[in-house]
Amino acid sequence: MSADAAPKLTMRDRHRIMTRDQIMTSALEAFAERGYVATTVDDIVGRAGIGRATFYLHFDSKAAVLRELRNTRMTVWTEQDAPRGGPKGRPSVRSFFEKVVDFYTSAPELYTALHQARAADPEFAAAHRATMEADVAEWIRSDAMPGAGEAQLRLAIAMMYTMVDSFMHLWLVDGWPLDRDAAIEAMTDALYSTMR
Known part of the structure; x- marks a missing residue:
């Protein structure tokens, strides 16, 4: 063998x-x-x-079942798929938002459950914050935002998660008519402006 x-x-x-x-x-x-x-x-x-x-x-x-659903159903992204700062990083930011939006629109029931769990389940909320902390550490390690300090990285990561969550909630849960590409472009502009 x-x-x-x-x-x-x-x-x-x-x-x-x-x-x-x-x-x-x-x-x-x-x-x-x-x-x-x-x-x-x-x-x-x-x-x-x-x-x-x-x-x-x-x-x-x-909560453990929901974490496993999230971990197994989300597209596996490589380090090169992570949003990047710097003068040439904007396409990576847009690509990241496209992948996240497309994933959640293909699995709206998973998005809704994740959103509800973060709001109502302290165990799940803590796991979500741990994921964000891991992102901070990974962005420091990979120099995702050249020259940025930890405070700037935290702000960018908080903005990234908040924008995705708000957009997806308005669109998938509240049924608010939003244009996918316009929303991705707006999120890209907002996040990228903090990453330069």
Whole structure:
């Protein structure tokens, strides 16, 4: 067997993966129908056709399921996809916003659940802030904004998350008619102006 070949999955491994996927699918359906806050673990296990014990073999909370949904369904972006400051960075900022907007418009129920979880679940809100802190550290490491200090990086990251969240909420949740390209262009201009 070559070093690149994936190990062969046993029947038990395949069953575990299928059960985990069923839990995530059932959770997303429940979040879409009832909202994140109103959804219980019992709602999820009922939809998945499993017992609570099986749920807890895979996840320790509904917040853990939502984090896994976010992590597995979001497009994997490389370091080169991150927004960049400097004189030639504007196209990277626009590309970043395009990818985020397109992802959330393809999965509005996931966006809504994430938004609700950040607002109502302290565990999920803390995880979201940890992600933002990791972004600050990554932008420092990669020199995403040449010459910028930590305070300027924090401002840019806060603006980036806030603009995306506000735009997506107005568009996907409130149904406000916004032009995708105009909104992306406006967010690009605002973020890029802080990154120069």
